[in-house]
Structure formats: C-alpha cells, structure tokens
Amino acid sequence: MGAEMQMRPAACPACAVAPSAEALADAEAPKDARLFLSLPTIHCAACISAVERALNGTEGVRNARVNLTLKRVAVEAEPAVTADRLVGVLEAIGYEAHELDPGVIAATATDKAGRDILMRIAVSGFAMMNVMLLSVAVWSGAADATRDLFHWVSAMIALPTIVFAAQPFFRNAFAVLRHGRLNMDVPISLAIALAAGMSLYETARHGPHAYFDAALSLTFFLLAGRYLDHRTRAVARSAAEELAALEVPRAQRRTASGEETVPIAEIAVGDVVLVRPGARVPVDGIVAEGQSEIDRSLLTGESLPAFAGPGMALSAGEVNLTGPLAMTVTAAGQDSSLHRMADLVAIAESSKNRYTSLADRAARIYAPGVHLLALAAFLAWLWISGGDIRLALNIAVAVLIITCPCALGLAVPAVTTAASGRLFRRGLLIKDGTALERLAEVDAVVFDKTGTLTLGAPEPTNLGDHPRRDLEIALALAEGSAHPLARALAEAGRKAGLHPARVSDIREVPGYGIEGAFGGERVRFGRAAWVGAQSGAETASWLQVGARAPVGFTFADRLRPGAEAAVAGLVALGLSVRLVSGDAPGPVADLAARLGIADWQAEALPEDKAATVQALSRDGRRVLMVGDGLNDTAALAAAHVSISPASALDAARVASDIVLLGKDLSTLSGAVTTARKATRRIRENFAISALYNLIAVPIALVGLATPLAAALAMSASSITVSLNALRVR
Amino acid sequence: MQIIAYLIPISLFLGGLGLGAFFWALRAHQFEDPEGDARRILNEDWDDRPKP
Numbered sequence A: 001m002g003a004e005m006q007m008r009p010a011a012c013p014a015c016a017v018a019p020s021a022e023a024l025a026d027a028e029a030p031k032d033a034r035l036f037l038s039l040p041t042i043h044c045a046a047c048i049s050a051v052e053r054a055l056n057g058t059e060g061v062r063n064a065r066v067n068l069t070l071k072r073v074a075v076e077a078e079p080a081v082t083a084d085r086l087v088g089v090l091e092a093i094g095y096e097a098h099e100l101d102p103g104v105i106a107a108t109a110t111d112k113a114g115r116d117i118l119m120r121i122a123v124s125g126f127a128m129m130n131v132m133l134l135s136v137a138v139w140s141g142a143a144d145a146t147r148d149l150f151h152w153v154s155a156m157i158a159l160p161t162i163v164f165a166a167q168p169f170f171r172n173a174f175a176v177l178r179h180g181r182l183n184m185d186v187p188i189s190l191a192i193a194l195a196a197g198m199s200l201y202e203t204a205r206h207g208p209h210a211y212f213d214a215a216l217s218l219t220f221f222l223l224a225g226r227y228l229d230h231r232t233r234a235v236a237r238s239a240a241e242e243l244a245a246l247e248v249p250r251a252q253r254r255t256a257s258g259e260e261t262v263p264i265a266e267i268a269v270g271d272v273v274l275v276r277p278g279a280r281v282p283v284d285g286i287v288a289e290g291q292s293e294i295d296r297s298l299l300t301g302e303s304l305p306a307f308a309g310p311g312m313a314l315s316a317g318e319v320n321l322t323g324p325l326a327m328t329v330t331a332a333g334q335d336s337s338l339h340r341m342a343d344l345v346a347i348a349e350s351s352k353n354r355y356t357s358l359a360d361r362a363a364r365i366y367a368p369g370v371h372l373l374a375l376a377a378f379l380a381w382l383w384i385s386g387g388d389i390r391l392a393l394n395i396a397v398a399v400l401i402i403t404c405p406c407a408l409g410l411a412v413p414a415v416t417t418a419a420s421g422r423l424f425r426r427g428l429l430i431k432d433g434t435a436l437e438r439l440a441e442v443d444a445v446v447f448d449k450t451g452t453l454t455l456g457a458p459e460p461t462n463l464g465d466h467p468r469r470d471l472e473i474a475l476a477l478a479e480g481s482a483h484p485l486a487r488a489l490a491e492a493g494r495k496a497g498l499h500p501a502r503v504s505d506i507r508e509v510p511g512y513g514i515e516g517a518f519g520g521e522r523v524r525f526g527r528a529a530w531v532g533a534q535s536g537a538e539t540a541s542w543l544q545v546g547a548r549a550p551v552g553f554t555f556a557d558r559l560r561p562g563a564e565a566a567v568a569g570l571v572a573l574g575l576s577v578r579l580v581s582g583d584a585p586g587p588v589a590d591l592a593a594r595l596g597i598a599d600w601q602a603e604a605l606p607e608d609k610a611a612t613v614q615a616l617s618r619d620g621r622r623v624l625m626v627g628d629g630l631n632d633t634a635a636l637a638a639a640h641v642s643i644s645p646a647s648a649l650d651a652a653r654v655a656s657d658i659v660l661l662g663k664d665l666s667t668l669s670g671a672v673t674t675a676r677k678a679t680r681r682i683r684e685n686f687a688i689s690a691l692y693n694l695i696a697v698p699i700a701l702v703g704l705a706t707p708l709a710a711a712l713a714m715s716a717s718s719i720t721v722s723l724n725a726l727r728v729r
Numbered sequence B: 001m002q003i004i005a006y007l008i009p010i011s012l013f014l015g016g017l018g019l020g021a022f023f024w025a026l027r028a029h030q031f032e033d034p035e036g037d038a039r040r041i042l043n044e045d046w047d048d049r050p051k052p
Helices: A003-011 A013-017 A021-027 A045-056 A083-092 A102-109 A112-139 A144-165 A167-178 A185-204 A212-245 A337-352 A358-384 A389-403 A406-425 A435-441 A449-453 A468-478 A484-495 A563-572 A585-595 A606-618 A630-638 A650-655 A667-701 A707-726 B003-027 B034-040
Strands: A033-038 A061-067 A072-077 A098-100 A250-255 A258-263 A272-275 A284-289 A292-295 A306-308 A325-331 A428-430 A444-447 A454-460 A504-509 A513-518 A521-526 A539-545 A551-559 A576-580 A599-601 A623-626 A641-645 A658-660
Touching: A033 A083, A033 A102, A045 A061, A045 A072, A045 A083, A045 B034, A083 A098, A112 A144, A112 A167, A112 A212, A112 A707, A112 B003, A144 A167, A144 A185, A144 A212, A144 B003, A167 A185, A167 A212, A185 A212, A185 A358, A185 A389, A212 A389, A212 A406, A212 A428, A212 A707, A358 A389, A358 A406, A358 A667, A389 A667, A389 A707, A406 A428, A406 A435, A406 A667, A406 A707, A435 A641, A435 A667, A444 A449, A444 A606, A449 A454, A449 A551, A449 A585, A449 A641, A454 A484, A468 A484, A468 A513, A468 A521, A468 A539, A484 A539, A484 A551, A551 A585, A563 A576, A563 A585, A563 A667, A576 A585, A576 A606, A585 A599, A606 A623, A606 A630, A623 A630, A630 A641, A630 A650, A641 A650, A658 A667, A667 A707
Parallel strands: A444 A576, A444 A623, A576 A599, A623 A641, A641 A658
Antiparallel strands: A033 A072, A033 A098, A061 A072, A250 A258, A250 A272, A272 A325, A284 A325, A292 A306, A428 A658, A454 A551, A504 A513, A513 A521, A521 A539, A539 A551
16 A cells, blocks of 8 residues: 555545545455544543454454544454454444445545644744744844854754745745746745845845844744645545545455455456345446345435336446345446546536635735835835945845735635634535635525435325224334335334234335235235335335235435525525425425425436526526535536535535535535635735735835844734634634 | 853754654654544553553
8 A cells, every 4th residue: 555545536536436446455465454444423532442442352353543533443453354343343332333445545544744744844933933032132132243143043043944844835836937827835935035045145244134033934834824724625635535435345246156345446347246235336237137126316316216127227326225136237447327427526626626716816916016016125225225236135035024925824724724623513524625715605505305405215204194003014014124115114103102013924025015914914015016006106105905905105205404494594694595306396396395495496307407507607696506416416516616415425525515424404504604704704814914014015115124023023914814713713 | 151152052952852852753643643642541441550
C-alpha cells in the first residue's frame, strides 16, 4: 500500500465512485490483515476500553486501537480473521460497527500534508518568538554594536527559517507565475523574500531598521491560515472517504467449484454473479436464475419494488430484496453503469470549477494593486530623494510588508473553519471549499422525493380497516420475510400490540410473497397478481385467506424526520421550494400536500430533473438541489450547490457539495443561515483588513513606517480578523 | 553586557529543545487522536501496573 495509493483519491473524481479495487486485492494478500471498522456510536472512555478489550480478546487479533476522533478502530490480525467476525464481536457487546474499505481510507490514515504544515508552523513560531525578543531590545533603544549584534543573530535565525518554512508560498507563487497569472501567494512571497533580503543588506550596512521579525510573523500567521484551510478540507475529505469506504466493492462470483468473493474490478462479461437478498447489485447483468423483487428507488425514484425473474435486466446500484439471484454479467468495468456515473461526476466537477471564490476574487484585485503601489512608492521616492535607491527600496519594502495580505490569508480560512465546524457538529459535511459561499447565495430549492424527503422506507396506512384476525395472520406471515413492506407491517403490528396468529408451514416464495397454513386453509401475503387481486395506484401488499377475496394493505413512504421543518424553514428564509420526483403522480402529490409544497412535478426522468434546474438557472435563480439517487446526479451537478443524504448512492454523494450525515433534514435551513452569516463575516474581514491598510499604507508611503509599526499593524489585523471569524460559531 | 553572550545561546537552546520535543510528538503520532487521548486518561486499565 504505497504512495501511489495515497494519490489515488485525489487523482480523479471518478476514482471515488469506483474505489480502488486493485488496492483492495493488494490488501488481501496473505499477510497480516489490517482491518478498519467504523464505530459510529462510540463516544466515551468506557467505550474505548470495552471495544479494545473485546477485540483484543478475539482469537487471531494481534492489536486493536480505537481512534475516537475518527470514530474508527484499526485492527491488526492474522489473515484468517474477517471483518464480519469482528463486526459480530462488537455487535454482541452493543456497538454498531461497519467494515471500511482499507484502500479508500488509507489516504487519510496519516495526514502527511497537515503534518508538514504543522512542522513549518512550529519552526516559524519558534524563530518568530526568538527574533521578536531581540527586536524588542532594538526597539527599546539598543544602538551601535549591540543593535548590529542583535540584527546578525536575528538574521542567523530568520534566514534558514524562511527558506524552510515559507517554501509552500514560494512554490505556489512560482507555479502561478510560470502560467502568467497572479494569486495571493505572489505578493506574500515577494514581501517575505524582499523583507528578508533588504534586512540582511541593512544589517550589513549597520542600518537602523531590520524587518526580520515582520518576515517571520508574516510566515507564521499565513501558515496558520493555510493550516486551518487544510484541516477543514482534511476533515471533510476523511469523512467523505469514510462514507465511500463503507461500501466495500466486492461481488460473489460463481465458479466451477462453488463461489468466491472477488473485487468488482475482476468481474468480466459473461461471469455469473450471485446477489443475496439485502445486497446491492454490483454490476450490470441479466437474471439467469432465481426470482425476487428489487428496489430501484436509488436509480429511478420509484418507491414501489419491481419484480425480477430470469431474463430481466438489472443495473448496478439496485437492491435485491427477497430471493437470491444469479445474474450473467453484461457490462463490467468501463462499460458498466458505474462508468456512466463517473462521467456524470466528471461533468459535475468541471461545472463547479467555474465558480471563483471570494478569496480569489479579492486576490485578483489585490495582488496587482499592491505591486503597483509598491512600485509607485519606489519610483516616487527615487525622484524625490534624487536617486537614493536604498531609501526608495526601503520604503517600497515597507509598503509591501504592511499591505501584505496577512489578514486576508486568515480572513477566509478562519471563517470557513468556524462555520464548517459548526455545521459538522449538526451533521452536515461541507465537501467543497466554496460550497458555503454558494449556499449563501441560493434563492431556490429543488427537492427529490424518494430517499430525500422520505426515508425510502414504507409505513402501513390502513391497518385500522382490517379485522383483527386478518391483521394477526398478516403479521405472522410478514414476520417471516425480510421484504421492506413485510418488515414495515411487522413493525407497525408489534407497535400496535398485536400478536401474530399461529400460522404453520410459513415459506417465502421469492418475488411473490409469503404463504402458510392457518386453520386448515392456505394463507398468502404478497403481490397483487399472486393472490388474484387488481393492483391499484398505491403501494400495497395483499392478504388472501383461503379462497376468500384478497384484502389490500396499503403503504406510504415514511417522511424523513425534520422534512416538514426543513421545508417550512427554507420557505421562511424566502426561498422557493419545488419537488421533482421520478415517482408516480399519486404519491408525489400526497407528499407535496403534506409538506405544503405547491410546486411539484412527477414522473420526471433524470434529464427532466436536470432541465428543471437548468431552466431555473437560466432565469437567474441560484438553485440548491437536494437529492440522493442516480437519477438526481445530473441535476445535482447542474445546480449552483447541492446536498445529498449519507444514504445516497456514491455518484450522488460525489456530485454534491454537502453531505447530510444524520437522518434529520431540519438542519437544512440552519445551514443556509450559517452560510449566509459566514459569507457576511468573510466580507467583514476583507473590510477590516482594508481599513488597516487604509491607515497603515499612507504612513508607509511617506516613509514613516518602522518595523515596530509593521509588527503592530500585522498582529492587530490578524487577531481582529480571527476573533471576528469566531463569531460564526 | 557579557551576560548576553550566554543568555542568547541559552534561550535559543531551550527554545530549540521545545521545538525538538514538538517534532518528536508529531512524528510519534501524538496528534492523531486528540479526542481519544483526552479520554484515555480516565480509563482505569493499567492503573496499577504498566501495560506489558
């Protein structure tokens, strides 16, 4: 698991969709296994020791260590130990655990870039404090040989430090200049380098002013801003990768001798792949044997499960519900629907790159302005002093140092860190750096239905219409199946205090329903066609007792908690809300009425959804798209900013800027408010640093700036900006 | 004023010591799980003797 694997998640957007299967194969080589489990419910010291004790007590486990910050445990174990067994061990002691794909999370296991910046911060902080100490002595009146000595010692500390610590700025500035552009790193690098060079020259000439402390504190503060920026992104990335890693891309392949578990990348066209009930279809294919029902809601938005039997096509991403299926693979790798998702995502990424962040817009005005100002000061003083290059250069350097975007470098990261931290605690993961700014501008919201406003989990609606005996028979049959409708009925029945009837010989007929015997009569609970009923518009399962006419149990999709509050909150903020779903008009109209959404559209194809979003954008609206399925991906990509729940399909999550980690939707309106507040703080921070410049630049221009004034202006503006950012919390 | 000749190197050395300690901590993965480490001190395992 080398460096090339660490590069992978960043290499292309599609890689997050089709996680590195070769890496997985690597990890499965017969050596000591390193397994990662996600522990979402762990939260205390007692949990840590309970989990570690249980795992270390398991046979074959060498060492287990919990990381509470990331809520996961790393286990080193003999190759024979499987993640499933460890998950079982943890579930037995009451902790929810999920296997994580080691290939996908490896990149964030060690945060190399973050450590690198921390190291540079430490070095520049150490140097800054020591040089500042010497500078205070100079400012308070050290003169002649003492001052020169102090300057030389400062130079000795400062120059190597700058060479090491300011490297990221120099490197960025160089890369940008080579492409003939300007960014914030150019004035930063110029100020640091010129300040150090000029001070060295002045020291050699026994001059009174040296700016070593300014060069170092500039480096220190700007590195701090850089680190905050990096932290925010790293936290978001590791959480996003954890979501991706939760779905380990494996498939069960049938071979001559039985079956084997292989990474999806090794599946070829013509292979026969087994899909167990409850599992997601790994590749595209045609059912070869078996009967079942499949849940297509993630792909099409249909809330009704569809029948699947031999000869029917399945696409990757659908969920098999009741019976085991064997399918012949028709498309794998590049041709499969996974690849189509990757294409959609690539489009999404390129459209997002068109947005320029506030910081970039500021830099575009700021960088040339600062350079022109310093040049003007240099030329003006050259003319006034009659050719004194040293004086003119000194003043130009002072202008550069004082206008250096120290506060600007902190203005954006400090605010985004505070705001994303606040949103993260409420269960919203900001994946993209500019997502907050874009979210603040939103004035229209488009919702998907199934899986977004609803949980995609049905709930019985007409239990009261049936006689108690029918309910008890239905409950007995429903408890024999893992089908979502049956499970929903069983749960509702138990909640209502019903006891299942004594039904014997219960057996599931995959794809159709459950049958059994009750009081000498055959009883059946399942699809309309199977029991001889006429299926209606609503989602329903039918109960047939003996030869009597079947009775229908209707179901409606359960509302996601907080959906009402979210819609009401967004409307209260002045946003227009629209519902666009791929589902039938009946359920969509129902839900729209329940949530008070006047504007809805049903039976929308993926293209229709994207077209809706694009039409709104053309009217000058900035659209927030909230969706979870493959059918939403194009719309998510087309929207100004997009949110998807954690239960969404990979492609949708990758295409969206913000991921909702919890089940609750009510945080949405709060997120918009926080984003608006954060953008306001960013603008305020720009204003604050502009104000400081307005006061300090004239002083520098007339040649009155001293190193002390520069140090004061810099620290004061940086601290004000950081404190202002904290108000977002 | 000769005292400066001693004091400046001493202060640099002590500061450098701190910097070195920070580097060691960074390399030894001390900052990887700040939340967990803060809670682990409340843990009663190995209070009586060190972990073998």
